[in-house]
Amino acid sequence: MSVEEIGGARVPGATHRTAFDEETRARLSADAAQIKARYPQERSALLPLLHLVQSEDGYVSPRGIAFCAAELGLTTAEVSAVATFYTQYKRHPNGDYTVGVCTNTLCAVMGGDAIWEELSDHLGVGHDETTADGSITLERVECNAACDYAPVVMVNWEFFDNQTPDSAREVVDALRQGAPVAPTRGAEHVCTFKEMSRVLAGFSDGRADEGVGAGPATLRGVELARQEGWTAPPFTDEERTREAEETRTPARGVPRSTTPRAAATTPAAATPAPGEEQSSAQRTPTGGRDVSAAQQERKQSSDDAKES
Ligand code: FES
Structure with a gap:
């Protein structure tokens, strides 16, 4: 800061x-x-x-x-x-690390309120306040859709799952000492607020695929479905007809798709067989940078094409 x-x-x-x-x-x-x-x-x-x-x-x-x-x-x-509309944009100088304690309902009852009290006392700051050394800005944050790992603490939007007051205090102490700090999932270490902001501006640091995206608790449902042979019900004839009509008559302002969605959502194409991979979150976890420069370039071109 x-x-x-x-x-x-x-x-x-x-x-x-x-x-x-x-x-x-x-x-x-x-x-x-x-x-x-x-x-x-x-x-x-x-x-x-x-x-x-x-x-x-x-x-x-x-x-x-x-x-x-x-x-x-x-x-x-x-x-x-x-x-001023979005809380991720800070209107006064932020610390090197934004430490967000989830105090929404589930995390709160699982210990989030106790973590908040501990960190606020330990750091001597309240919500949206920064320690005098400029290292930590403490925040109460809303649900981060990580309730399966409650109570959750975020550091510059990296997950620290299943925290306790003691473990959260150890995290902020390590950050203030400048030690490398590893989140529970995702990137191999936490970057600074400025570095994270540059990534959010759209400049890749090449670390998006580091670490595990979804842990066992998040994948429990899909594993259960595989064991039991459960799949989502196929589209009905009526739903497929409606889909085809919507493709022929796009809503105002929505560009006409060059690939009819109905063709891509027939039961055979849309419904993975039991046991098949269904999302990128299920990829094999890796410890390091697991994409080549060429792969990254292809992904960036694809992302750019989607945005344009
Ligand atoms: S309530 Fe804390 S992550 Fe959902």
């Missing part, structure tokens, strides 16, 4: 009130050009551009707002209106 001494007072983010210097501006503009090229309308690039300025300043700074507005031909009020 950027903290400056001004008149004897510590002022977080003080350097961010003025515009980016020429070199930084040129670098960010080159990144912004890549992001904007992914969208038919430039203003659609606002969300990743906000992540981009967070990757530079550690939050959506006043100069970051001005940068986005100038890049996209928007007013600063329009950019601010979007930035």
Whole structure:
């Protein structure tokens, strides 16, 4: 986090009130050009551009707002209106690590409230507050769809499953000491808030496929279905007819598909046989970077094509 001494007072983010210097501006503009090229309308690039300025300043700074507005031909009020809507965009300097404690219903009753109390006491900060050393911003977060591992703590959006007050305190202590910290699933180690923001802006760090995506608790249902030979019921004739009609008459504003969905959703094509792989979450776990550069390039082209 950027903290400056001004008149004897510590002022977080003080350097961010003025515009980016020429070199930084040129670098960010080159990144912004890549992001904007992914969208038919430039203003659609606002969300990743906000992540981009967070990757530079550690939050959506006043100069970051001005940068986005100038890049996209928007007013600063329009950019601010979007930035204040989403909690992932920070309006004051964030710590190196956002530690989010899920205190939604299931995690709360499974121990999330106790974890929150412990971390808040231990770090001496409340919700959306940052430790004086700029290392940790503590947050209460809503359900992360990881209830099968409740209570869950997130660090820069990486999962720390089945936590306790003690284990969560050990995690934040290790982060503050600068030790490498491994989440329970996913990436091999937690990156900083700025690094994570750059990935969210659309610049891959090559680590998206590290580690295990879905653990045993998440896959329990599909394993049970395999054992029992259960599959989803096939589409009825009426559903297939309706699907074909919708393909012939797309809703306003929805481009006509070049591949009729009905053909791809016939029972034979749509229903995997019992025991077949049904989702990418079921791929074989790997310990390292398990995609080649060529595979990554193909995936990026495919993602770009989907977005355009
Ligand atoms: S309630 Fe915490 S992850 Fe769902």
